[in-house]
Amino acid sequence: MKRVKTENRKEEIINISSKLFKEKGYSAVSMRDIAQAMGIKAASLYNHITSKQEILSIIILDVAEKFTRGMDRIVESEDNAIDKLEKIIELHVNVTVNNADALGSLNNDWMHLVEPQLSYFLKLRSQYEENFRQIVKLGVDEGHLEPLNVEVMLFSILSTLRTLYLWYYKKEGVDTAELVVQMKTVLLRGVVLKP
Amino acid sequence: MKRVKTENRKEEIINISSKLFKEKGYSAVSMRDIAQAMGIKAASLYNHITSKQEILSIIILDVAEKFTRGMDRIVESEDNAIDKLEKIIELHVNVTVNNADALGSLNNDWMHLVEPQLSYFLKLRSQYEENFRQIVKLGVDEGHLEPLNVEVMLFSILSTLRTLYLWYYKKEGVDTAELVVQMKTVLLRGVVLKP
DNA sequence: TTCATAAACTAACAATTGTTAGTTTTGAGC
């Protein structure tokens, strides 16, 4: 079955590239670097992909769409704001644990996308942030969240979730469920002991 | 006074480079890009700096040392853990507001430093994190912080502070003092309304 | 005006970049 083999090889290129991009950034990784990590020559990569740019856009858009689909599910649910926020935290932990390398490019290499993928990515990102913002606003209106500045609440929580890929493994023997519990507490209830 | 003029020109190069590196990353910015933004030719840059690498290490190490000096002051103080955490938040907001562009390289381009600057940077960073960790531990031991996982508390707070440069300006008419107050509340007390 | 030097310039370099063209090797199904 050749078709399957090709797709496997393409996925290998995407996975290895994700790792390299995460370590040094898209621009600092050459096609020869990727090829060497695969144990082949640079020109051979083009049997499986059309360009370096294609590798980047697959890495970024695949994981961006995972976040979008997860958020859409949460928005459509009947939960109150706090339950929705907890589900967003679960979403980020799960996507991070399963796609840790891709998150490097998602966070730091998106600006090297070209059109039309760049505009598409920016649209997904701003829609994601807007959905998040409305949930925070809802929480304030419901009286479940403190009446603080919405942007500060939104980006404080989102920043931690977005950079989770950089440090989650430092909890040795990462227990995903336990990490979710801890993060819900820290991000939503705070760290200061209540009297 | 020629000496002063040269230093001014060098600072201009550093500042313009910080902006460009923040937008596209160190590797994607060429010496010709920097020169064009200065209105001169690439070769002329070398009247003021010795290499592209020198630009990067000045940008990163200057701001890294600001964080280190700020943290050292906090560690030496007589405050309890919560006051120390509040001072760390103040430190980050102040350094961010005054060095917003440099923080891009600090976060995303440090791996392009060469030795011995790379090792020096990594030493500063791990010392900073260790100081932060000890303050969190102290808070737990004092009974002022929730007895949660220390790494999760540490990196949740630190992640938000480190990426503040990406979003602080979204609060239109950024009032630094107000931002400090909001962040102390969100990061330490949480967003969920207490009964 | 003269002079010194800071700071710009032009021209070039060797290395590296992403990519293409054309060729050979590999391996599964007959």
Place this chain on the structure above:
DNA sequence: GCTCAAAACTAACAATTGTTAGTTTATGAA
């Protein structure tokens, strides 16, 4: 063992990279 396509290879390309050498221009002090 033959066939054929997938997937590797070699060789080369034009463009861009950081940097150097040597030269000209601009400016402030004498």
